[in-house]
Amino acid sequence: MNILITNGIILPMNVADDSPKYFTGHLAIEGNRIAFVSSNKADADNFLANHKENCKVIDATGQIVMPGLINTHTHVAMSLLRGISDDVPLMEWLNEHIWPVEGKMGYDEVLTGARLGTLEMLKGGTTTFVDMYPYEEAVAEAAETAGIRAYVSPCSMDFRMAHFEEDWRAVQKRFSNSELVSMLIGPHAIYTCSPENMQRSIELSEELNTGIHIHHAETKDEENTVRERYGVNPTEYLNNVGMLKRPVLAAHCVCMSDNDIKIFAENNVSVAYNAQSNMKLASGIAPVAKMIDAGINVTIGTDGASSNNDLDMWDEMRTASLLQKVSTLNPCVLPAYQILQMATVNGAKAIGKEGELGILAENALADVILVDFEKPHLYPHTNIISELVYSCHASDVNTVIVNGNIVVENRSCTTMDESKVCSDAQNTIDRLLNQ
Amino acid sequence: MNILITNGIILPMNVADDSPKYFTGHLAIEGNRIAFVSSNKADADNFLANHKENCKVIDATGQIVMPGLINTHTHVAMSLLRGISDDVPLMEWLNEHIWPVEGKMGYDEVLTGARLGTLEMLKGGTTTFVDMYPYEEAVAEAAETAGIRAYVSPCSMDFRMAHFEEDWRAVQKRFSNSELVSMLIGPHAIYTCSPENMQRSIELSEELNTGIHIHHAETKDEENTVRERYGVNPTEYLNNVGMLKRPVLAAHCVCMSDNDIKIFAENNVSVAYNAQSNMKLASGIAPVAKMIDAGINVTIGTDGASSNNDLDMWDEMRTASLLQKVSTLNPCVLPAYQILQMATVNGAKAIGKEGELGILAENALADVILVDFEKPHLYPHTNIISELVYSCHASDVNTVIVNGNIVVENRSCTTMDESKVCSDAQNTIDRLLNQ
Numbered sequence: 114m115n116i117l118i119t120n121g122i123i124l125p126m127n128v129a130d131d132s133p134k135y136f137t138g139h140l141a142i143e144g145n146r147i148a149f150v151s152s153n154k155a156d157a158d159n160f161l162a163n164h165k166e167n168c169k170v171i172d173a174t175g176q177i178v179m180p181g182l183i184n185t186h187t188h189v190a191m192s193l194l195r196g197i198s199d200d201v202p203l204m205e206w207l208n209e210h211i212w213p214v215e216g217k218m219g220y221d222e223v224l225t226g227a228r229l230g231t232l233e234m235l236k237g238g239t240t241t242f243v244d245m246y247p248y249e250e251a252v253a254e255a256a257e258t259a260g261i262r263a264y265v266s267p268c269s270m271d272f273r274m275a276h277f278e279e280d281w282r283a284v285q286k287r288f289s290n291s292e293l294v295s296m297l298i299g300p301h302a303i304y305t306c307s308p309e310n311m312q313r314s315i316e317l318s319e320e321l322n323t324g325i326h327i328h329h330a331e332t333k334d335e336e337n338t339v340r341e342r343y344g345v346n347p348t349e350y351l352n353n354v355g356m357l358k359r360p361v362l363a364a365h366c367v368c369m370s371d372n373d374i375k376i377f378a379e380n381n382v383s384v385a386y387n388a389q390s391n392m393k394l395a396s397g398i399a400p401v402a403k404m405i406d407a408g409i410n411v412t413i414g415t416d417g418a419s420s421n422n423d424l425d426m427w428d429e430m431r432t433a434s435l436l437q438k439v440s441t442l443n444p445c446v447l448p449a450y451q452i453l454q455m456a457t458v459n460g461a462k463a464i465g466k467e468g469e470l471g472i473l474a475e476n477a478l479a480d481v482i483l484v485d486f487e488k489p490h491l492y493p494h495t496n497i498i499s500e501l502v503y504s505c506h507a508s509d510v511n512t513v514i515v516n517g518n519i520v521v522e523n524r525s526c527t528t529m530d531e532s533k534v535c536s537d538a539q540n541t542i543d544r545l546l547n548q
Numbered sequence: 549m550n551i552l553i554t555n556g557i558i559l560p561m562n563v564a565d566d567s568p569k570y571f572t573g574h575l576a577i578e579g580n581r582i583a584f585v586s587s588n589k590a591d592a593d594n595f596l597a598n599h600k601e602n603c604k605v606i607d608a609t610g611q612i613v614m615p616g617l618i619n620t621h622t623h624v625a626m627s628l629l630r631g632i633s634d635d636v637p638l639m640e641w642l643n644e645h646i647w648p649v650e651g652k653m654g655y656d657e658v659l660t661g662a663r664l665g666t667l668e669m670l671k672g673g674t675t676t677f678v679d680m681y682p683y684e685e686a687v688a689e690a691a692e693t694a695g696i697r698a699y700v701s702p703c704s705m706d707f708r709m710a711h712f713e714e715d716w717r718a719v720q721k722r723f724s725n726s727e728l729v730s731m732l733i734g735p736h737a738i739y740t741c742s743p744e745n746m747q748r749s750i751e752l753s754e755e756l757n758t759g760i761h762i763h764h765a766e767t768k769d770e771e772n773t774v775r776e777r778y779g780v781n782p783t784e785y786l787n788n789v790g791m792l793k794r795p796v797l798a799a800h801c802v803c804m805s806d807n808d809i810k811i812f813a814e815n816n817v818s819v820a821y822n823a824q825s826n827m828k829l830a831s832g833i834a835p836v837a838k839m840i841d842a843g844i845n846v847t848i849g850t851d852g853a854s855s856n857n858d859l860d861m862w863d864e865m866r867t868a869s870l871l872q873k874v875s876t877l878n879p880c881v882l883p884a885y886q887i888l889q890m891a892t893v894n895g896a897k898a899i900g901k902e903g904e905l906g907i908l909a910e911n912a913l914a915d916v917i918l919v920d921f922e923k924p925h926l927y928p929h930t931n932i933i934s935e936l937v938y939s940c941h942a943s944d945v946n947t948v949i950v951n952g953n954i955v956v957e958n959r960s961c962t963t964m965d966e967s968k969v970c971s972d973a974q975n976t977i978d979r980l981l982n983q
Contacts, residue, residue, distance in 0.1 A: 206879070422939045
């Protein structure tokens with residue numbers, strides 16, 4: 114199908130634009146690619162004339178037309194665990210609540226949780242997510258049926274390397290021709306992967322020509338553990354074992370010295386900033402303003418819903434900015450347009466899709482969202498960039514297109530039975546908690 | 549009219565409850581008071597039998613029924629200035645953007661801004677707000693027609709004492725019999741009110757038997773100014789001039805020493821915590837966890853929309869908790885139920901309405917909201933308290949009742965023409981910015 118979006122406020126997020134550029138205009142989609150973005154009404158009329166037999170027209174009056182958001186770090190299946198434990202110390206949270214339930218989760222439970230999480234993300238305008246979990250084959254299945262773009266990272270941990278090897282092979286076999294699913298290699302973290310298993314991740318990344326997605330320097334405890342075990346800090350360790358020669362997306366990065374930041378910048382590591390999770394678990398504040406100054410490609414991730422407690426990129430964008438402003442005591446850092454770049458073009462760069470995702474441009478992949486600006490909390494309209502970052506909510510997203518397919522229309526998901534997804538999740542967590 | 553709400557999950561927020569209590573049940577409203585809250589179906593049936601000629605029945609299946617939220621510090625008319633300036637240093641923000649526009653605002657512009665802000669608040673489940681601004685008569689007018697409960701604080705500042713005296717007299721004269729509008733005295737801040745004008749506020753507070761609402765210790769610069777001028781810090785100054793003998797609601801309270809906290813606790817000062825504004829303007833982090841430990845009544849405010857950038861109490865509640873957790877490195881502080889208390893019962897206490905507002909109980913004022921829990925981002929349901937604080941959004945509020953009147957029904961405001969309120973705001977700010 115072809116799609117013509119007319120009369121919207123187009124926010125293209127061009128890679129070269131350092132300052133916001135937007136205009137009233139039109140966007141056309143042929144197949145899974147953007148045919149054009151134009152302020153010229155004649156372009157829209159011509160497109161319609163040439164495709165009139167098979168063209169869906171969406172009137173975007175009063176709406177912002179922008180690239181779909183890219184969530185660069187989550188565990189989508191953990192949506193199943195939303196609310197099972199909050200406001201407790203980290204180790205109690207893990208040992209007594211999260212891990213016991215996760216231990217009972219297999220393919221079917223991960224699939225159920227991933228269906229819920231992908232539904233929430235799509236309805237909030239997230240069109241691509243980077244995941245890490247066991248049973249990523251199930252996450253990939255959920256993403257395919259939801260119609261969302263997924264970078265799944267089968268998770269390597271010492272105590273289940275056999276599962277890891279099965280999982281990545283399964284993903285590779287089943288989804289290698291998928292237009293929506295791609296794979297990263299996911300060594301969980303330095304403290305959960307032996308040096309041999311870290312090497313295995315590096316080898317696989319080379320062999321399969323994929324990037325690496327890893328939890329990194331999330332807490333002071335982690336830093337202490339790594340230092341005791343290896344005599345260096347986490348960033349120095351990753352550098353020493355050669356992992357930074359590969360394309361790496363490092364999540365959290367709370368405990369980063371100036372030298373660590375330099376190492377990451379020199380090695381073109383991308384960082385997933387997870388402000389709300391770091392706040393809720395009291396992990397600390399990542400020195401993101403410094404990382405950006407050093408030239409690091411910083412992106413935005415929600416982390417899993419059990420530590421956030423949602424997969425809402427709008428909320429995350431706002432908090433990402435506010436937390437840096439207050440922690441540096443500088444209201445100018447992470448201004449609104451930079452935050453939007455982090456959630457779009459920077460996210461695309463982190464997964465090797467610069468120029469193809471996170472942008473509205475001719476020939477880019479057609480991942481497009483429409484945000485309804487006719488809401489009291491978004492009035493008056495004086496600066497749409499500020500409004501998007503500081504006032505907008507997931508519920509303001511009206512229409513979502515991924516890979517040229519309309520997956521959310523008028524706030525309803527077209528690919529999933531929403532109430533069934535919710536009730537399946539409820540039944541599954543009830544069963545797991547009562548087992 | 550009488551209202552019967554059936555089959556909801558009732559969260560009464562009883563003052564005596566230290567831990568969350570909720571149950572499936574029914575709530576009835578006669579006139580502007582709550583007639584009963586009950587889990588007994590027979591009570592609902594009897595009420596309906598006795599009021600069948602004049603009873604609106606609301607089926608609350610799948611919804612949380614809870615007290616309306618109390619926003620204890622805002623400048624509602626500043627919704628007009630949303631987005632006119634962001635991400636700049638504080639003094640540039642004030643001098644070059646906010647103050648020049650505010651200087652052009654009179655009664656009509658404040659009324660227009662207040663209509664927009666009250667509309668946003670009502671739709672998000674805020675049923676009472678505490679305001680401070682010039683032309684509070686206009687804010688009171690907006691609140692009356694919107695059907696929201698308002699505590700307006702005519703704002704005393706050295707450079708316009710005549711306006712202050714006119715404003716409080718006008719509010720007193722016009723709204724003294726209002727069921728929705730009450731008045732506090734609003735000395736703007738120590739650094740903007742001379743000792744004489746501070747005394748005038750104290751006198752008026754005594755004479756009119758009202759509380760005092762003041763900006764307090766918001767920034768380090770303010771502390772330095774007060775110390776240079778008076779040789780003491782802001783809290784010591786308030787104590788020295790005798791203001792703390794009156795009921796005081798102090799907003800911000802970022803720069804508070806342990807001794808300041810002791811002074812506030814001893815004098816039963818209530819604090820409005822404005823986490824998002826303090827973050828966005830890079831003012832700092834109020835030591836709220838310490839204040840609560842000291843027994844201070846801490847409440848939640850959004851501040852104005854030009855420094856937030858919205859009047860969303862859900863967002864504010866979540867950030868309020870997360871910011872304390874990360875700043876104390878303790879994930880246990882400000883747990884979800886305590887946050888809900890801050891936004892309801894504590895807010896009521898701050899305005900002298902403990903037991904009458906912020907609570908669902910027989911004879912309490914009928915300010916009730918219904919939150920729709922049948923949304924993917926709120927599934928599965930394992931802990932409704934966590935869901936309300938960490939996952940809920942303003943857009944999940946479905947029905948709002950203030951003083952026994954339904955002011956929002958199925959997400960639509962019944963008291964205002966939403967699109968007219970929005971377009972009036974747009975026209976007004978366009979005119980002010982182009983003058």
